[in-house]
Amino acid sequence: MFKILIFGIAAYALYRLFMNDKRKNIEKSENDEAKKVADGILVRDPVCGVYVEKENSFSVRNGDVVEYFCSDDCRQKYIKQVQEQQKIQE
Ligand SMILES: [Zn+2]
The missing domain is CATH 1.20.5 (Single alpha-helices involved in coiled-coils or other helix-helix interfaces)
Structure with missing residues (x-):
């Protein structure tokens, strides 16, 4: 016991x-x-909202702004969105 x-x-x-x-x-x-x-080590993926390390991220320059993504998938989605927005503006 x-x-x-x-x-x-x-x-x-x-x-x-x-x-x-x-x-x-x-x-x-x-x-x-x-x-x-x-x-500034971690950056937020604007597509899926995930935080990624800048060094290991996929980036794209949009004018003066650089956006960072967790994957090439998210980057492609973002590029498509930007291109569609630009089409609307034109
Ligand atoms: Zn993502």
């Missing part, structure tokens, strides 16, 4: 430890993301 009690306490302690770590990691990664966005 005593052993079961000890085991229960140990398991609970481990559980608490694990949950705290998990929560900390989530907070940390959120802070990291915000910091990276602020530093």
Whole structure:
């Protein structure tokens, strides 16, 4: 009986430890993301809204603005959208 009690306490302690770590990691990664966005390391894909690292992204220049994308798919979609907008304006 005593052993079961000890085991229960140990398991609970481990559980608490694990949950705290998990929560900390989530907070940390959120802070990291915000910091990276602020530093210009992370950029937002305007098509699907995903954050990507600038270095690993697909980019396209639209006038003076450079847009970054998570994939070539998103880049193609964006280029199509821009071309359609330009057609409407003409
Ligand atoms: Zn995307």
